[in-house]
Amino acid sequence: MFVPGLLCDEAVWSSTLHALAHPAPTSISDVHTEPLSVAAMAEALLSGSPDRFALAGLSLGGYIALEVMRRAPERITRLALVDTNARADDPRSTSRRRAQLRLVGEDRFEEVVEQLVATFLAPARRHDEPLVARLAAMMRRTGPEVFARQQEAIIARADTRPLLPGITCPTLVLFGEEDALNPPAVRQELVDALPQAEAVVLSGTGHLAPLENPAATGAALHRWLT
Template identity: 40%
Template sequence: MSTLIFLPGLAADADLWADQTRVLPHDLRWAVSLVHFRHPSIETMAAAVLREHHGPLALCGTSMGGMIALEVLRQAPGRITGLALLGSNARPESEAMRSLRSAAVLKFRAGRMREVIEPNVSLAFHADGAARPDLRARYWRFILSAGSEALARQNEAVMARPDARPHLGQIGCPTLVACGQNDLLTPPECSEEIAAAIPDAHLALIRRCGHMLTMERAPQINALLKDWIARWHRP
């Protein structure tokens, strides 16, 4: 039996998946991996996932978590039975984003975290989600819980991530690729590129949704994950 590993995005923790984990099949083994808080690079994070979880794995990653998932699959393709990538990106860092992240890292380490994060709320959420106090409170809770140094380290890991595109065509497990149609941080073309390169991948673009899919549009994401899990889960 496969174990489903949830991989949160930058700064996020298990709460990012709260709306999903409460509706999982009762006979499904699952865990939320927080390797992005404990290791310095996408490659070492992926290796830690493989060390810490034995046997066949299905991977569900959002944003940075999707980058880790792709690297796990590259390191051990024979162990991966399913792949779900939500609002993620297989490309290496662009020079424009590298410049923005580098400036943000300096501010994080100078104690100016709010200066970076406060404008980011409108980038992370569609206007519908940004208008919800409950979602904004959840977002701020995991950002503040992570702290400035973790934000700096994780941004550095994302800047140095490998180009996963050369390996996409070799992925043979059931694959779901989803993205908010209004995602400003990993625009839909990133997900469209991934889905086009992976044989038989299912692509879902979520209307009126930004980068925080699991929070903004939980019912739609839950329905997609239910169908995806049915493709690889064998009780």
């Protein structure tokens, strides 16, 4: 089960799953229609999943994946945390999110899309016109209402760091080296706390590794599954 991030849909994972080259059946969770709660999203994911499965979460999807580990760790065979963290939202991040929500309320969603494209992508990839177009189209397709619901859920999310030492399944911690939202200290925090963590850092990659670098992300996920 693969879980998308903020303002992302199944397209954020599609190229990576093509590169994954693994016979296991895959599903992409829908995080667009659930209530304003990471916990509710985790419950919805669990209700629509097999009894036992491997779980990979990107960004917001990582918050959901960690909430799944709080609720049903016995159902997860392997965990992958991609461009995400286990912390609650800090005041600076909440302030930035509230400012973006105000833009949405003023019917200025396109400005939010421009901000997030610049934040999510590695600096060198911001000039990759096809990549920027795919990302912006996905964000517009997901839309301002979903964005507002997801941001409220992210702002209210719990600190899941106390859970990390008890997660005993094999865990991939994968980051883009140029992820502007998760600095090295945040990444290392996950690696140090998770008993069976494998760390992978992709050079030239920002906050959306599955979209920016699907071949390397797929290769890492293949190793994780096998």
